[in-house]
Amino acid sequence: MRVQIVDPSAYTPPYDHALCAALAAAGADVELYTSRFAYGPVPPAQGYERRESFYRLASRFRRARTRRLVKLAEHAPDMIRYRRAARAADVVHFQWLAVQHLDRHLLPRGRSATGAHGPLVLTAHDILPREPRPGQLRAQRRLYERFDAIVVHSEHGRRRLTGELALDPTRVHVIPHGVFEHLASGVAVAEPPPLETEKPVVLCFGLMRPYKGIDLLLEAWAEVDDAELWIAGMPRMDIAPLKRAAPPNVRFVPRFITDAELPGYFHAAHLVVLPYREIDQSGVLFTALAFGKPLLLSDVGGFPEIAATGAARTFAAGDAGALGAALRQLLGDRPALAAMAENARALAQGPYSWAAVAARTLELYRSLVRENRGR
Helix, strand or coil, X not given: CEEEEEECCCCCHHHHHHHHHHHHHCCCEEEEEECCCCCCCCCCCCCCEEEECCCCCHHHCCCXXXXXXXXXXHHHHHHHHHHHHHCCCCEEEECCCCCHHHHHHHCCCCCXXXXXXXXXXXXXCCCCCCCCCCCHXXXXXXXXXXXXXXXXXXXXXXXXXXXXXXXXXXXXXXXXXXXXXXXXXXXXXXXXXXXXXXXXXXXXXCCECHHHCHHHHHHHXXXXXXXXXXXXXXXXXXXXXXXXHCCCCEEXXXXXXXXXXXXXXXXXXXXXXXXXXXXXXXXXXXXXXXXXXXXXXXXXXXXXXXXXXXXXXXXXXXXXXXXXXHHHHHHCCHHHHHHHHHHHXXXXXXXXXXHHHHHHHHHHXXXXXXXXXXX
16 A cells, blocks of 8 residues: 655654554555755655655754745745655545645545545644634644545544544544654663752653743642652743742753663653643653653643543643642652553554554545445
8 A cells, every 4th residue: 555644844754754654564556745854854754655755945044034934935835746656546645734724725636436536635634723813723624625535633622623623433433642662762872861869859841831831830849859850842932931830859851862872851750740731642641651651641632531541640721730730649659650650662663652543544535436436
């Protein structure tokens, strides 16, 4: 089966790589269509072809603002050029769409009555806009209707799309996010983190954005004095007020963390905390599972589905008191952390392994192709 995975803006290189490599290992002929990642090296292609065919001019510019403007100018021509390449695929699977209101008109054709065009699939990493503008939800629904199947990573995501957008339930498919095995398996060369401590480490990792609740975490952390909190990742917000409010046992690493550095942070962590105010699922969560790390999660989106496996605990989202109490309880209960870590390792080796994810994804592709040929 010829599969094309498409992530024009290279929003999630680790996810793209893991999915493509797993599909290729399962026997698919896989091509990844994307652009050059601006922030560092990406994993080498393993069993699939990587084609950086989007935004080739923009990639030459260092300034982010200039790069964004050039990308916008290149977007429509690159999408139209990609439509020609898509004719060779049995299935086209988009991961992200960079200009959604425009992309609805630029997508390759989906399945046809004659079977001349392969089905289109979209993974809804962001289920719905967090603060939708007037008319944006209707536009999102029209975009989703251009696809033959929508993949979500949780039952929560499926309920939102079938409930809030009234999408046909038969077109919305739950396939879990896989754990990032390649980051924890030695494929990436680990470097030690730049921080040293004798205390237990709680790690908050990933892009720093307002909805991720870092301010809430710092408020809760005021009651913790026998551990260190590491907050690591590239800021997408003003973090100066957060740094001023942080107690001495909080360390910030406000920059992009490469794949080579990442293992050092997760190996050092005794607990990974994600105090998000809203989310469906998180790549950081599945990175933590790959390293067998226990998780403390807010009770939003698909997070309770992970907690139900025993690999995580949840607290009431937005409640700093509940977060602080959960932190103190877990840090003082080593047997509980050990049991959660064991459950995390079991998930990483079982239903959330990329082999399991690839098998479910290929079965979806095959069902769509069969339906297409039967039309």
